[in-house]
Amino acid sequence: MTTDEQHPQTPPMTDPQVLRAMTHPVRLRLYELLVAEGPATAARLSRYVPVAPGSLSYHLRTLAACGFVLEAEGPGTDGRERWWRAVPGGMRFSSADFAGSPGGREALAAAQRVLAERRAARLREWEAGGPARWGEDWADAAVSYDGLLRLTPDELREFGTELDALLERWGDRTRARAAAGTTPEPDTEQVFVIAQAFPFEGGTEG
Known part of the structure; x- marks a missing residue:
């Protein structure tokens, strides 16, 4: 096994269909959870994402097809559980790759709207209650x-x-x-x- 196979990185996104798939709000949240919390099953992830485990499994398979998650070994002995882990690297794309066609421009605009709203929502959450939740040290360091x-x-x-x-x-x-x-x-x-x-x-x- 090569080093690249042992330590894969997420691929740069150049296909409009992949960009659309990856900027689905549920898939973004699943990828973030796997990055932050480590390997998990669809059932475990459903505690944080209010979507049926069956639907989450579909989203996880889509993430895998795009190169953003891989199947992982679980800590238990139940072979029926399917565990997933995040591939490091995050979402990487260049606007220039999508400027040459109407479909590409539409996919880029839709992705940018979703990502902008996600960033704005996190900022709103922090401003609304972050300092009170995290305390004075974090509020001062932010x-x-x-x-x-x-x-x-x-x-x-x-x-x-x-x-x-x-x-x-x-x-x-x-x-x-x-x-x-x-x-x-x-x-x-x-x-x-x-x-x-x-x-x-x-x-x-x-």
Whole structure:
């Protein structure tokens, strides 16, 4: 078995049908749960996603066909249980891959709407009750930033490359902990990161 087979990564999405399949809200939630909580069955996942286990099994098979989950060994002895685990790497796609056809543009627009609403919903949840739930330390550590930069397209690409490298470095720390099998520190929690940068017409400066 090659190293790539032992440690697969999610494939970049270039097919509009795959993009549509992966940005289904239920599938997004299932993938997130498997990333966060580890291997699980459809029955276990149904505790967190209010969908019948039979329907969740269909969604999990779709995720597997797209390369985002794999079957996993379960901790029990019941061979009838089908366990699944997330493939690391997350969702990766470039808007340019979908700009050449009406179907591609429609799939991209639909995916962007779903992802934007998911990000906005998480931000609303945090703002509505996050500080009270997580406490003063987390409220003080949380990051909220927006600002305007004047950049060329090449500079914006450079900015994105540097931001990717920063996120990858911190992602490596998380993956190293998981690979070592170490128990997370008591004050470690999952942190949701949103980073977007795009042209904006905000009026004349000065």
